[in-house]
Amino acid sequence: MTFRYQEIAAHLRDRIRNGTYRPGSCIPSIRELMREFGVARDTVRDAVSRLAQEGLVTPKLGIGTVVRDNSLVTLAYRKDHVSQTWAVQTGEAEEVGDVIVQAGWDVADPHIKERLGLPPGARVVYRVRHQRKGADLCQIHEQWIPEEVVLAIRDATGVDLSDQSVVPPTDLFTLMRQSGSSPAEVMEAIVARMPGVEEGETLGLPPGVPVLITRRITVDSQARPLETSVFTGAGDRTSLSYTVPLPAEGAA
Amino acid sequence: MTFRYQEIAAHLRDRIRNGTYRPGSCIPSIRELMREFGVARDTVRDAVSRLAQEGLVTPKLGIGTVVRDNSLVTLAYRKDHVSQTWAVQTGEAEEVGDVIVQAGWDVADPHIKERLGLPPGARVVYRVRHQRKGADLCQIHEQWIPEEVVLAIRDATGVDLSDQSVVPPTDLFTLMRQSGSSPAEVMEAIVARMPGVEEGETLGLPPGVPVLITRRITVDSQARPLETSVFTGAGDRTSLSYTVPLPAEGAA
DNA sequence: GAGTGGTCTAGACCACCAA
């Protein structure tokens, strides 16, 4: 049971893989492919849209269907304990920028409170950070910090995390240490799924690109939660890397 | 600029979110939706296929279009140092099974040799393991082990890793320790992308489900590579979790 | 057999983009 659109898709896949159609250039137009394979328009479109779903091509209105540069996703194994590296999609290293787009007091979801071990009425500071690589948004970082931690940091360092306009002099973990709490461990859980419509738009994702979701809890040496975060990254630009020391006995 | 198929998709999304269409049940048939919205068949199909791409529904031939159970992916933050937990998709915990589907000597890709720090001519043992949850294949584990390590394990423990029929008495890391090499650290890099055709088939993935790819290098205390692996997991069934101790200074 | 989704056609009009 093989269909016309599958055959066409397979042909196009081969030509992309063997370099007949090069990354960055366009495959033949729908109308040309209709002629070449002798099929109706929707059959070609079906084939092309499968390739788009696989992330091989990106149709561009008024331009053509361009072959995506799937080139080497990361492979930079780093010795950092907690590091997030950006995959070089095409071209060279670009400036990585951080912008706090939102910050303020909030009454968190029950969901978040559970992760922070907080009682129902508790207040938290909610911060949203956009991480850019060049012009493109690569990752959205949402963060929830318990009131207690926020106040301790304000008292000890004068930094008000609920103020969006304040650019902290150092990173959050250092601020925590300066205010008496010592972040000892992070627990992260990673999941991949297809983006919703608004996620796809804000991240500027072409069709066929999933999002990588990382949920983090940071705890101190007494296992008290100091912070929790959700990172939402563009799957084709984000690569997460971990270096983990092995315990006495481990699993293969 | 809003189109009919987008409106229809939005309607259906709402009804799924507010529970009008429940997980596991079917949304109305294409022909019913044609009548309800007064559009042609392909317009409805377009709307439905968008929902499928987002992972909200899975069309089933001869049955209908069933609402996917997107239920809470994991959230079991574990204290294990290296752990991989399976998300409970629906129903309860099922048996997790491991099958070695391939094992033997191989001349590895340059790619793999680079990761293992091996010279061009070096031999490795290549092993492929399928990990199942119940009846479904959840993850494919490809592993490359340098000849030196394989021989040391054979000499010290009698276990021949190149023999597919041999079921090792313990896990690989233990075998390594018993043969004089001490795995000290793993480095893992995680990436998400849409599956290729054959990946989607072997993993039995419905449309709209990405794969989670983990590349691992295990090294001993002298930073010598002992093993490298690629894990390919179904994005909707796999959740990776890490617990990482924080160094003296860290990044937020 | 009745209903389902999957494939396919041959037209049509539209918005977008480059020259």
Added chain:
DNA sequence: TGGTGGTCTAGACCACTCT
């Protein structure tokens, strides 16, 4: 202005599944 992909129609036949 001419080419591109995006949307949409109103038909058709197919394979699959359940009863």
